[in-house]
Amino acid sequence: MKPAPFDYVRPGSLGEALQALAGHAEAKVLAGGQSLVPLLSMRLAAPAVLVDINALPDLDHVRVDAAGVRIGALARHARVLADPDVARVQPLVTQALANVAHATIRNRGTTVGSLVHADAAAEMPMILRLLEGSVDVVGPSGRRTIAAEDLYVGPLESSLHHDEIAVEAFFPALPANTGVAFAEIARRHGDYAMVGVAAVVTVEGDQITSAKAGYLSVSDVPVVVDLTETLQQGGDPGETALALLEPETDIHATAEYRAHLVRVLTARVLTAAVENAQERV
Amino acid sequence: MTEKTHELRLTVNGVTHELTVPARRLLSDALRHDLGLTGTHVGCEHGVCGACTVLVDGKPMRSCLMFAVSAVDVEITTVEGLAHQDGSLGPVQQAFRECHGLQCGFCTPGFLTTITAGIEENPDPTEDEARDMIAGNLCRCTGYQNIVKAVCRAAELKAQGADR
Numbered sequence: 001m002k003p004a005p006f007d008y009v010r011p012g013s014l015g016e017a018l019q020a021l022a023g024h025a026e027a028k029v030l031a032g033g034q035s036l037v038p039l040l041s042m043r044l045a046a047p048a049v050l051v052d053i054n055a056l057p058d059l060d061h062v063r064v065d066a067a068g069v070r071i072g073a074l075a076r077h078a079r080v081l082a083d084p085d086v087a088r089v090q091p092l093v094t095q096a097l098a099n100v101a102h103a104t105i106r107n108r109g110t111t112v113g114s115l116v117h118a119d120a121a122a123e124m125p126m127i128l129r130l131l132e133g134s135v136d137v138v139g140p141s142g143r144r145t146i147a148a149e150d151l152y153v154g155p156l157e158s159s160l161h162h163d164e165i166a167v168e169a170f171f172p173a174l175p176a177n178t179g180v181a182f183a184e185i186a187r188r189h190g191d192y193a194m195v196g197v198a199a200v201v202t203v204e205g206d207q208i209t210s211a212k213a214g215y216l217s218v219s220d221v222p223v224v225v226d227l228t229e230t231l232q233q234g235g236d237p238g239e240t241a242l243a244l245l246e247p248e249t250d251i252h253a254t255a256e257y258r259a260h261l262v263r264v265l266t267a268r269v270l271t272a273a274v275e276n277a278q279e280r281v
Numbered sequence: 282m283t284e285k286t287h288e289l290r291l292t293v294n295g296v297t298h299e300l301t302v303p304a305r306r307l308l309s310d311a312l313r314h315d316l317g318l319t320g321t322h323v324g325c326e327h328g329v330c331g332a333c334t335v336l337v338d339g340k341p342m343r344s345c346l347m348f349a350v351s352a353v354d355v356e357i358t359t360v361e362g363l364a365h366q367d368g369s370l371g372p373v374q375q376a377f378r379e380c381h382g383l384q385c386g387f388c389t390p391g392f393l394t395t396i397t398a399g400i401e402e403n404p405d406p407t408e409d410e411a412r413d414m415i416a417g418n419l420c421r422c423t424g425y426q427n428i429v430k431a432v433c434r435a436a437e438l439k440a441q442g443a444d445r
Contacts, residue, residue: 001326001327002305002307002310003305003307004305005284005285005303005304005305006304006305007285007304008287008304008348008350010350010351030348030351033346033347033348033351034328034343034346037307037327037328037345037346037347037348038327038328038346040305041307041326041327041345042327050304050348052348052350052351054351055354078340101417102331102416102417103341103414103416103417104331104334104341104342104343104395104417105328105343105346105417107337107340107341107342108337108342108343108346108347188416189413189416190416190417
């Protein structure tokens with residue numbers, strides 16, 4: 001349970017960090033390390049070089065304006081969770097963050113790190129997909145923005161190049177007439193969820209004009225399902241979602257139980273999101 | 282092959298230590314093996330059990346999920362740093378003693394550090410809040426009832442100024 005040896009650099013500037021990454025195809029970025037260090041300790045990963053970005057300046061920001069929330073690469077989950085402006089402008093980020101591991105992990109782990117770690121069992125990648133946010137990365141050829149729908153390509157695999165560093169995430173603000181909800185079932189609060197679901201619903205009077213749900217821990221990438229038509233036609237949203245999901249059996253839950261949770265939680269978050277939308281008219 | 286080592290300074294319980302370690306040395310191992318501070322316990326070594334929790338600039342963090350080389354520029358507090366200057370028990374330690382909050386004691390250092398920070402942030406926790414505060418720490422003796430009592434008692438002791 002000890003990591004394999006690696007070379008370690010702790011650059012003081014983004015330029016130096018990029019240089020360190022560019023030299024090694026087997027280099028890995030270390031920010032909070034709350035997912036990476038266990039992988040190293042269990043020797044599921046053995047990078048040749050670790051580039052510790054914790055000493056980089058000006059990356060721990062949380063900026064909120066009318067457009068949305070911008071989170072720097074070194075902003076810890078706990079800091080984002082405690083920010084009242086984040087909760088006001090995009091409450092789904094706050095609701096989901098309260099379910100990210102335990103407070104002790106949130107004190108060290110970074111939101112951007114979690115996003116690019118691309119774990120389909122984690123909350124924030126699914127939330128970024130559902131809210132159609134993006135991640136800004138910097139590499140040798142400059143800065144680019146990756147939309148959430150292009151970010152997640154496979155289990156624990158993002159579309160970042162090995163020589164790029166994610167520097168900022170963007171979660172768009174929640175528009176008027178639109179409500180959100182989040183629910184997950186875990187064996188203990190703070191554990192990885194067996195299934196988690198979030199919903200974003202827009203209403204006009206009594207009519208639902210848009211409804212989408214995001215799913216974590218059900219397929220091997222975060223999945224977003226458009227449920228607008230199903231709801232408008234009086235269909236069963238849980239069944240619509242399951243047609244696009246691939247629940248699997250593992251040590252934590254059977255595929256059948258996961259499918260059951262999808263049905264229950266989908267109904268639950270849709271109801272809550274509709275109520276929330278009507279409050280926000 | 283000799284492994285490359287790094288010289289670094291760690292500030293632990295107000296004392297600055299100089300040590301030479303390979304980059305892969307976990308903070309938990311640096312505290313225990315290099316500095317001899319064996320109060321910090323290592324349980325699962327992948328961030329689940331909470332036994333190795335220390336305070337980093339006052340906030341609880343898993344020392345098994347940090348590298349010593351990355352813990353420079355911060356103040357670390359281990360369970361050895363929770364007693365009063367004169368060696369008498371701090372409020373959380375005293376509360377664990379009064380409430381029988383420990384059985385085998387293996388998980389205790391992680392609980393003590395977590396609760397020390399927890400009652401700093403929330404000086405008057407309800408029982409539910411106490412449970413939430415310790416949700417990231419496992420006690421395999423399953424002595425949670427008394428640990429929850431100890432959280433509330435520790436908050437009382439601290440408020441009474443037992444925290445000198």
